Amino acid sequence: xxxxFDKSRYSLNPVHCRTAGGYIFVCLAENPPPIDDFVNDxxxxxxxxxxxxxxxxxxxxxxxxxxxxxxxxxxxxCYHCDGSHPELLKSxxxxxxxxxxxxxxxxxxxxxxxQAFWESxxxxxxxxxxxxxxxxxxxxxxxxxPIP
Ligand SMILES: [Fe+2]
Numbered sequence: 001x002x003x004x005f006d007k008s009r010y011s012l013n014p015v016h017c018r019t020a021g022g023y024i025f026v027c028l029a030e031n032p033p034p035i036d037d038f039v040n041d042x043x044x045x046x047x048x049x050x051x052x053x054x055x056x057x058x059x060x061x062x063x064x065x066x067x068x069x070x071x072x073x074x075x076x077x078c079y080h081c082d083g084s085h086p087e088l089l090k091s092x093x094x095x096x097x098x099x100x101x102x103x104x105x106x107x108x109x110x111x112x113x114x115q116a117f118w119e120s121x122x123x124x125x126x127x128x129x130x131x132x133x134x135x136x137x138x139x140x141x142x143x144x145x146p147i148p
Pocket of ligand 1 (some may be wrong): 081
């Protein structure tokens, strides 16, 4: 390229961008919706993990032969988990909120036990909902595994 190349005429389109806890949030809207409270929550909840200094241990690539909207929906629900990968449900509980009316007594007892532990360790765990449930964060326990 010659000296007369004006890089400013060929730059990418600017977008709104925020980082929190090692994650990057990009918004393409001209006027981005508020996110400050959620960013503060993310930084607080993820601080113990020091994600800014985390290293990638494994990378994989999956080419989905599907509409991207179905892939995103698949990420947001777990109706398919029991049939597609039941091993996930051996460690993962279905609810993230112990006030969820569908939660079981087993779940609520485990949450209460783990919350007492997290409280003693000064680890954030409380369910936070921001912007009318657009953004939420909570610490959830994994199912207790029987000792083999
Ligand atoms: Fe899945």
